[in-house]
Amino acid sequence: MAITAGAIFLLLLFSHSLFLRAQEESTTQPAGEVNEWPVYGGSPLDMRYSPLAQINRDNVQQLQVAWTYDSGESGGLETSPLEVEGVVYAYTPTQKVIALDAATGKLLWKFDSGIVGRQPDRGLATWSDGQHRRILAGIMNYVYALDARTGKPIPSFGHNGRVDLREGLGRDPHSLFIALTSPGIVYKDLLIVGGREPESLPCAPGDIRAYAVRTGKLRWSFHTIPHPGEFGYDTWPPDAWTYSGAANNWAGMALDPQRGIVYVPTGSAAADFYGANRLGDDLFANCLLALDAATGKRIWHFQGVHHDLWDRDFPSPPVLVTVYRHGKPVDAVAQTSKQGFVFLFDRTNGKPLFPIEDRAYPPSPAEGEVTAPTQPLPTLPAPYARQLFTEDMVTNRTPAVHAWALEKFRKMRSDGQFLPFTVGQDTVVFPGYDGGGEWGGPAVDPETRILYVNSNDIVDTGGLEENTSQDTTGRHVYMNQCAVCHHDDLGGSPPDFPSLRGIGSRMTQQQISTVIQQGRGRMPSFSNLPPQYVTALVHFLVGIEDKRKLQQAADEGPPAKLRFAGYGKFLDPDGYPAVVPPWGTLNAINLDTGAYVWKIPFGEYPALVAQGMKNTGTENYGGPVVTAGGLLFIGATNFDKKFHAFDKSTGKLLWETTLPFAGNATPATYEVGGRQYVVIGAGGGKDLTAPSGGVYVAFALPQ
Numbered sequence: 001m002a003i004t005a006g007a008i009f010l011l012l013l014f015s016h017s018l019f020l021r022a023q024e025e026s027t028t029q030p031a032g033e034v035n036e037w038p039v040y041g042g043s044p045l046d047m048r049y050s051p052l053a054q055i056n057r058d059n060v061q062q063l064q065v066a067w068t069y070d071s072g073e074s075g076g077l078e079t080s081p082l083e084v085e086g087v088v089y090a091y092t093p094t095q096k097v098i099a100l101d102a103a104t105g106k107l108l109w110k111f112d113s114g115i116v117g118r119q120p121d122r123g124l125a126t127w128s129d130g131q132h133r134r135i136l137a138g139i140m141n142y143v144y145a146l147d148a149r150t151g152k153p154i155p156s157f158g159h160n161g162r163v164d165l166r167e168g169l170g171r172d173p174h175s176l177f178i179a180l181t182s183p184g185i186v187y188k189d190l191l192i193v194g195g196r197e198p199e200s201l202p203c204a205p206g207d208i209r210a211y212a213v214r215t216g217k218l219r220w221s222f223h224t225i226p227h228p229g230e231f232g233y234d235t236w237p238p239d240a241w242t243y244s245g246a247a248n249n250w251a252g253m254a255l256d257p258q259r260g261i262v263y264v265p266t267g268s269a270a271a272d273f274y275g276a277n278r279l280g281d282d283l284f285a286n287c288l289l290a291l292d293a294a295t296g297k298r299i300w301h302f303q304g305v306h307h308d309l310w311d312r313d314f315p316s317p318p319v320l321v322t323v324y325r326h327g328k329p330v331d332a333v334a335q336t337s338k339q340g341f342v343f344l345f346d347r348t349n350g351k352p353l354f355p356i357e358d359r360a361y362p363p364s365p366a367e368g369e370v371t372a373p374t375q376p377l378p379t380l381p382a383p384y385a386r387q388l389f390t391e392d393m394v395t396n397r398t399p400a401v402h403a404w405a406l407e408k409f410r411k412m413r414s415d416g417q418f419l420p421f422t423v424g425q426d427t428v429v430f431p432g433y434d435g436g437g438e439w440g441g442p443a444v445d446p447e448t449r450i451l452y453v454n455s456n457d458i459v460d461t462g463g464l465e466e467n468t469s470q471d472t473t474g475r476h477v478y479m480n481q482c483a484v485c486h487h488d489d490l491g492g493s494p495p496d497f498p499s500l501r502g503i504g505s506r507m508t509q510q511q512i513s514t515v516i517q518q519g520r521g522r523m524p525s526f527s528n529l530p531p532q533y534v535t536a537l538v539h540f541l542v543g544i545e546d547k548r549k550l551q552q553a554a555d556e557g558p559p560a561k562l563r564f565a566g567y568g569k570f571l572d573p574d575g576y577p578a579v580v581p582p583w584g585t586l587n588a589i590n591l592d593t594g595a596y597v598w599k600i601p602f603g604e605y606p607a608l609v610a611q612g613m614k615n616t617g618t619e620n621y622g623g624p625v626v627t628a629g630g631l632l633f634i635g636a637t638n639f640d641k642k643f644h645a646f647d648k649s650t651g652k653l654l655w656e657t658t659l660p661f662a663g664n665a666t667p668a669t670y671e672v673g674g675r676q677y678v679v680i681g682a683g684g685g686k687d688l689t690a691p692s693g694g695v696y697v698a699f700a701l702p703q
Helices: 005-026 399-409 474-481 509-518 531-542 606-610
Strands: 064-070 082-084 087-091 097-101 107-111 125-128 133-139 142-147 162-164 185-187 190-193 208-212 218-222 254-256 261-265 287-292 298-303 319-325 328-336 342-346 356-360 374-378 427-429 443-445 450-456 460-462 464-466 562-564 584-590 596-601 625-627 631-634 642-647 653-658 668-672 675-682 695-700
Touching: 082 668, 097 133, 125 185, 185 254, 254 319, 287 328, 319 443, 342 374, 443 625, 474 531, 509 531, 625 668
Parallel strands: none
Antiparallel strands: 064 695, 082 087, 087 097, 097 107, 125 133, 133 142, 142 162, 185 190, 190 208, 208 218, 254 261, 261 287, 287 298, 319 328, 328 342, 356 374, 427 460, 443 450, 450 584, 464 562, 584 596, 625 631, 631 642, 642 653, 668 675, 675 695
């Protein structure tokens, strides 16, 4: 049969397109040299481990500042920088992306999107085809692809260099808030992302999505709130997928590049503390998901909390490590939790490597609420945070403080984990809403299979109250969106949630409106609120009478009979935790056996140290890094601003220094020009009573 020239041309064109597609699919994310830190967490496995040993137990006392970079901005830092090919990539507090010379800290370029980002940004992602490298940066609701050499957006990615994460979620994009506060993870030519979302309705669904790194086109989505016909749909009310939200991955992910499996922890569904409009187990909220990284297909899942009513998100990326069972290696995934648990699974099939028991818990006394009858708890390892707050654990810092706290405690309900909230009485949440384990996550030494995790041991409280504000005015907006943190009397819960009383004398109406729409620090953006809602809310906050009726947003779902009465932190009159120390710990756990290798208090209050009260531990945010040099590096402690190096085998403190601001970020370590560096972002920002900044400090041995 004769073949025409046109047919030959079409055949060649088709073959060429297949070749290009195969080339695109085969492109893999370079793992980086062992002396680099090319991925958030050090590698796709998220072990926070470095094989570098130039800095070690014997010489760590000689560490000195090698360079600093001061962004000149305030607001705090949670960024763990990347280091690739002699360049450090990081954020400033307002989400400008910077590239620094890894040996000197000299600024090479800065990308300013024009957006003043006020959300935390914990890291970046990077991709290379072997010739050109891209930096993939989340800035509020956008993902930018930047040329790693120049910092300029790549026009062929998305729309003029960026993708809007609000799009493609099946709802009006302009009514949604989503921010990429933890970096996506790169698999071949895909960037897989989640995002931070509000904790009350209206709220976007927490879809996990994969975008083509070259073009920004959406490749796949996984619905964490299943649609009709999808697995898990029957664990929600039939129409919940149209209005419910969250069940999102805000904490980051880990990847098994060889198997092509991405491990995705998710948070609770909105609203966090009263679930009458989402009755059921609520898959895939509070889950560890194992997804096919190429297609988004579910391989297995584990739900850590059924029908969560306590904000028990899985708070950090899991860790992939090979452990030993009966002398044989097993590729595993370890997930830490706010409750203080370590869950360990065979990463291929989700089989628990330590037994998990379903334990019965009491039903909810709240109208319209139906709690799950059981919750899963691992039998090993033992929890790294205390589980039950009892009378004998009330602070004894002074006799007067003890008497005050004891009187308060006797008015509370305290019976351990998963005690449902009730109306009119505070219920103890211990460990508190911020853990236990938090977003800093653990580190694992692959040689010893020891997991290192820092933990908070602070008591929080919560409860429910009647949702009497149905008048759809500014007060209604405040009660539904703001009172959860700032309370119905605007008094807040300092220091985490400041008082809004008299805010009109401290800020203009425009400044208040800007903070509502953009967010600031711990406070998310409420860009999902219609303009008339924002105006009415600002008028309420500054005391202007505004009786205009507002139409209820369609995606708020059915009106709730009850609502969360607001966060409470059980602090004594001087602002210290009203529980006996330790208030923060650092833990080393053998994943082969589940046994503890060591456990120490972590952090101090300088004012208490001056009074002779040492080793109390403190709240801590930001994770550890472990090295082959026998060291564990960690900042994290809120109030003493220290950066520490511990002996990873014993927990002995070998070195520490004071940073310009608290190091509430996970450090990174790398080698350039034959010299090992350890760098940490020091910006504070978690303690609202202290100044904040945005400084990167790198340490090295003397040359």
